[in-house]
Amino acid sequence: MAKDTKDASNASASAPLGPPWVACALLTFIMDAADKAVLIGDLEEEYRLLSRHSPRDAQSWYWRQIMRSAPHLILKRLQSLKIQPLGLAFVALLGAFLLIYYWDIWIARSAARTFAAMTNASSYFYSRAIYLLVQMIGVAIGGGLIAFFTFSTAVPFISNIAYRLAPAGLIVFAPTLLAMINPADNYPLSFRLLWLSLAIPSLIGGARGGVWLQARHN
Amino acid sequence: MGRTKNLGEFEILVLAALVRQGSDAYGVTIRKEIEERAARSVSIGALYSTLSRLEEKGYVTSRVGEATRERGGRAKRHYAIKAEGQAQLEKSIRALGSMLKGLDPWPKTLRMRATRAPAHR
Incomplete structure (x- = not known):
């Protein structure tokens, strides 16, 4: 005592x-x-x-x-702002878009630059890996936000993926996707393929997290 | 467009906590009650948005209480369940009970139903 x-x-x-x-x-x-x-x-x-x-x-x-x-x-x-569902979806999309944009510029690129500065010049591969890793965290957060704000509990997860996440994801990640397919950008093909193969599971994984949060909220 | 009057799982937990605690219940005590009894971690934001939704549905009433030093001089908001809330809670629990009745041993039955479900689509 x-x-x-x-x-x-x-x-x-x-x-x-x-x-x-x-x-x-x-x-x-x-x-x-x-x-x-x-x-x-x-x-x-x-x-x-x-x-x-x-x-x-x-x-x-x-x-x-x-x-x-x-x-x-x-x-x-x-x-409480009494925004209609369409407006709410627009605000969520805009928010996710801005999040991805600034995440890419401020966080992912800064993390890669900081890593490159801390290590030798030969660590190009690792700084790219850090960039990808941090960017995928942003993609997952974007997927989570889209799911949290737009997914319906009345339909199965796969339908939400097809009718909500896929179109919203295409809009939100349009600039990144364009950069990935644009030949003028100096991304090697392997990097583009790696980006796509990581982005899709990250987006869906993020959406799973968003559904989990949505269920807890309700 | 009016909100649905049915209760969600977390809403049931919150109303049950209010029944247990009477009219002195407030954020801290409700959160602790749910965490201890339902063994589930609850964020204060989730709790307040649920309480405010229940208030909008007309199931819960609230009043501003006294301010105390340990709260940094801020007031408490006490919540109490209304008769409509109690009736809806009982209805939800009855519905849940009748859905679970006869499911014995229920985990095995539920597992069988879950594996069978996609074939019906």
């Missing part, structure tokens, strides 16, 4: 003043005004309880909560 009290006081001495401010700011940005204070209050109450035992675990718990809550809160906010 005495040991517990001592541990708790040691932990509280090293505890941060409050929850991670970046996470709070993110939450404030994605939430509508109505329940913002209540939800942040709930999170803070649990965060303080957890941080008495382990401030580090409390921080990671807070971040996990924000990341897992974000899709629900964004969807709720979009629904």
Whole structure:
């Protein structure tokens, strides 16, 4: 008992003043005004309880909560804007398109450049591999978003793939696909084939994740 | 276009937690109740969007409670199940019960049905 009290006081001495401010700011940005204070209050109450035992675990718990809550809160906010289903699908497609575009430019290429800078000039193959890997994560997230916002629970997964994911995926990934088939771009054939053979399973895998999230949301 | 009045699986869990906790239930306690009893991890965002949907359907009512220091001076929102919510919960549980009745041993039966299902399409 005495040991517990001592541990708790040691932990509280090293505890941060409050929850991670970046996470709070993110939450404030994605939430509508109505329940913002209540939800942040709930999170803070649990965060303080957890941080008495382990401030580090409390921080990671807070971040996990924000990341897992974000899709629900964004969807709720979009629904509160009274956008019709077609408009919602358009917003989702645009969002996924922008995500892929900026993911490619800011994250995938930066990761490949950073890797190339950190290693020798001969590591062209590995920097390409890093680029592909990071890009496929983006493709999977895009597939997940499309599935989460557009898939119907009334039809089988394969029908959703054919009638929703395939057309939406073609629109969202049009620039990347064009770059892959354009002979003017200096991509070797092997790279193009590798890209396609990785992108399709990543897209479908992402869609599976989106369906899982959708089921949890409902 | 009105929302469907049927309950989803997570909505059933939330309403059941509200029945257990009475009118003092709020986000933290509802989340803990579901995590402990249903052994399932629940995000606060999923919980609040479900509670707000249940409120729109007219199954749940809410009131703003007191602000406390451990919440950073922010107020709680207490939720309580309404009579309509309780009736719908009972209806859903009855429907589930009658669907599961006679499925003994049910895991084997369900497995057989799942493998047979594509042939009917």
